[in-house]
Amino acid sequence: MRERRVPDLELVAQTEKEEEEEDLFDYFYDKPGSLPGTLIIEEDAAPSKIVLIDYNESNATRIHVVNPEDCTLYLDTESVSWVDVSGLGSEDILQRLGKVFDLHPLVLEDVVNVPQRPKIENYDDQLVIIAQMVMPKEKGDGFWIEQVSFVLGKHYLLTVQEEPQRDCFGPVRDRIRTNKGSVRKSGTDYLAYALLDALIDGFFPVLEDYGERIEELEDEVLRNPTRQTLEKIYQLRRELLALRRSIWPQRNAINSLIRGDSDLISPNVQIYLRDCYDHTVQVMDMVETYRELASGLMDVYLSSVGNKMNEIMKFLTVISTIFIPLTFIAGVYGMNFEYMPELKVRWGYFACWGIMVAIAVALCYFFWRRGWFNNFSTIDND
Template structure:
């Protein structure tokens, strides 16, 4: 029975993966400002027109595939490095639970062997290998496929980056396929299995799937804290020292949050569908834990929406701060102009050079002994009077 797509193949042609606007933004803002954003991370994978369905597009720069199997039960825990997916077949026939973690999408042979071992449809294997896909969940009689996105810490460089994680649930196994092996948010689950903390080793594969989804969702909280600190920092910087580069940083945060919301919304819907679907592979007890996972995903989605609104408010605050700063500059120029206008008027009058010998009314004060000093005194009195007037009106507050 083929998979029921929920949705099946939402792969619209979008032209190039990066639009001209994204290219322009990359030139304006250095990518090191927010290092978790990857080139082309805004768009999901798009098929080329006329391509054959089920074609695997292996990125030449993709990490080679590594296979790690964790087999556990109530009484034992074992971790193995496998050379090929076929090596896990003996584990699948045992009565324990097996977690096969495939790290890296650079080996097409490994991915095709994985499809043969677990009898994956060609379109399903295509969704696993051709990343990034839109988060979704697909149901079959004896398995469930879940595609989600995960935020992982970058490490020493700081920041976060996103990658797709494909989860395949069977009766006694869970298969996860990641894009790389260096960083992920699944280490807490590995530690719980190793130390036998909690009830994870006494539950089935459905609980392991729920634990992995919960770790992926909870891995978004540190990124939300990161953005909260960035928004608070930008708000203080805008209030006290607005600068043009702040507007570029606000734009990058808004762009990152838009990308987060774009895959977080369908991911939340996928978890809700997984929780509500009455599938025999998911027990009623595990549905309660999926409910908590769904609440966490909804909480993160609400936080992303809130931060998007805050970035819009930051943009408006920046424009208001720049406008107020311009008003202050204009006020200073107005004060200076108001003081020098009467002085310029007097200087213009006495610069007309009328001949005093032609008429006694042609500026007789020019021949006065103290005429020059009197002119200076009048101009000083006018300037001081205007300064005193503006000061009493409060025009000098926050102007200099």
């Protein structure tokens, strides 16, 4: 990452926040006049690393590939070859991978120029799947979001990820290594399903965190709503919108896989993809529910602030009403006219105080009988 000198720490935090929001909501778009198939490599993109997992029912091999051309030997074998590329910072390696796998220039552009909208593209002997993966952050609230691209062939599956540090494919790798389940007994289409299913299941831990955040915000809104509470609700709504923009097109893409007529997806795997589609629908329902709850939190916040203001105004009204007659009496006897009748009375001072106290007590009793003192305790929560 480039080092920038900014004297104001608040400006740094604001800049980082704007960059995170840009990552959540922006899709990649070509500059006007650029050639089709142009690759845009980000300056801070991680170097590309290639890991090849070749397996069949009897054995599995994991290889760290240095030269993309070494993958050619595994593309036409009867075993399943999973070529996992992580990092988009090496243009030369990516271009060579495109030649090895005979990728169309527009496919390579969609894979490298991220983020793209999730979609399905069917070529003659390849099926391209663009998806988005989310993972909860280790520290703090929010989530990481990155693009994962699948290129499915008859005997191989090419996956390209943005970051090498994190993904949600660990359980699938373990099942291949330990030969659990049906993954090593099936073809590349089942492997693609397994990875897609793991990717969709990665949304659930993120949504669990948002459920807990919404519960905490509900308590905060009801007990002590502040300006920071409003900012938290606003940020929550934006992040949920980003989740919705990630899962909605993926639902349509998986539905296209189920209803498509590609020879690379067997009828047996289409049945499994139906279960994956059900998971996307479940994620969509949870996201929509949380968005409605977040919108409801905004209404509750406004109501709580309004009720709090009403209680404060009620308190000030009671104080003002009690002191109005007392101020009137004190004003009358503070005019210092010479022939005021009560000024020469021996017990006039004490009588004035008695009348003022009696009026204050009578007004307090009147307000108490009307229930105005019942909710004043909420004002002390600040």
